[in-house]
Amino acid sequence: MTKRIPFIAGNWKMNLDHQQGIALVQKLDWTLKDAAHNYADAEVAVFPGFTSLRSIQTLIDADGLEIKLGAQDISAYDSGAYTGEVSGQALKKLAIDYVLIGHSERRQYHNETDEVVQAKVAAAFRHNLVPVICVGETLEELEAEGAAAVPVRQTLAALAGHDALGEFVIAYEPVWAIGTGQIATPEQAASVAKKIRDAIATEFSEDVANKTRILYGGSVKAANVAGFLRSPEVDGVLVGGASLDAVEFSGIARFQKHLDL
Numbered sequence: 176m177t178k179r180i181p182f183i184a185g186n187w188k189m190n191l192d193h194q195q196g197i198a199l200v201q202k203l204d205w206t207l208k209d210a211a212h213n214y215a216d217a218e219v220a221v222f223p224g225f226t227s228l229r230s231i232q233t234l235i236d237a238d239g240l241e242i243k244l245g246a247q248d249i250s251a252y253d254s255g256a257y258t259g260e261v262s263g264q265a266l267k268k269l270a271i272d273y274v275l276i277g278h279s280e281r282r283q284y285h286n287e288t289d290e291v292v293q294a295k296v297a298a299a300f301r302h303n304l305v306p307v308i309c310v311g312e313t314l315e316e317l318e319a320e321g322a323a324a325v326p327v328r329q330t331l332a333a334l335a336g337h338d339a340l341g342e343f344v345i346a347y348e349p350v351w352a353i354g355t356g357q358i359a360t361p362e363q364a365a366s367v368a369k370k371i372r373d374a375i376a377t378e379f380s381e382d383v384a385n386k387t388r389i390l391y392g393g394s395v396k397a398a399n400v401a402g403f404l405r406s407p408e409v410d411g412v413l414v415g416g417a418s419l420d421a422v423e424f425s426g427i428a429r430f431q432k433h434l435d436l
């Protein structure tokens with residue numbers, strides 16, 4: 176069975192300018208170095224806003240940091256008259272590895288449908304960027320259909336119709352748990368992650384399912400991360416608010432230290 180390296184991803188959302196972003200990444204790097212963090216045990220990535228990407232890429236490059244870089248969105252188009260959009264090609268040129276697609280805030284405030292998400296995943300694959308595809312149910316959907324139905328449906332819609340699947344990550348983020356302090360139970364996160372993985376195996380192959388990392392996201396903190404990552408079904412976390420604090424985020428990245436507690 177493929178070994179899946181845990182993935183700790185920090186979504187800064189619309190916070191921090193590029194100077195604050197540089198300071199945060201420097202502090203995160205020192206904190207992790209002080210704690211002798213081994214990146215082979217847990218990969219760490221930050222997802223700053225677009226205007227910070229170039230500065231942070233320069234820092235990562237110049238100082239040889241092992242922290243990875245992701246963008247919060249990608250255009251479905253490669254170039255042309257799409258004012259305000261950022262292409263996969265431009266992101267790839269900044270040595271970006273990952274791109275968030277279909278975050279619930281984009282689905283909710285920018286009307287991103289499953290079709291838009293699918294087109295953005297296609298753009299990420301075209302430019303060799305790894306999409307981190309966000310899926311999750313609202314409270315109403317949870318009550319009407321249970322926890323797994325919407326995330327599984329959104330996952331399959333995002334992955335449908337591609338000539339070939341590149342590497343991708345799924346982030347299961349119940350909408351009712353994002354930024355609310357209300358968290359899913361570790362059992363719920365593991366159960367939904369398993370159903371997503373089973374659906375990927377059925378639709379594509381066991382091999383694709385085995386190598387796909389499935390994250391949990393929604394009010395994750397250093398104090399609750401271990402509960403989620405104790406399950407072999409959950410391969411990491413997507414963190415919003417707590418990723419803006421270098422010490423807290425490094426505590427999350429070092430979740431293995433508190434697995435036995």
Ligand code: PEP
Pocket residue numbers: 186188348352353354355356392393394395413414415416417
């Ligand atoms: C997110 O924005 O993806 C998220 C999980 O936010 P928070 O950790 O703040 O709930």
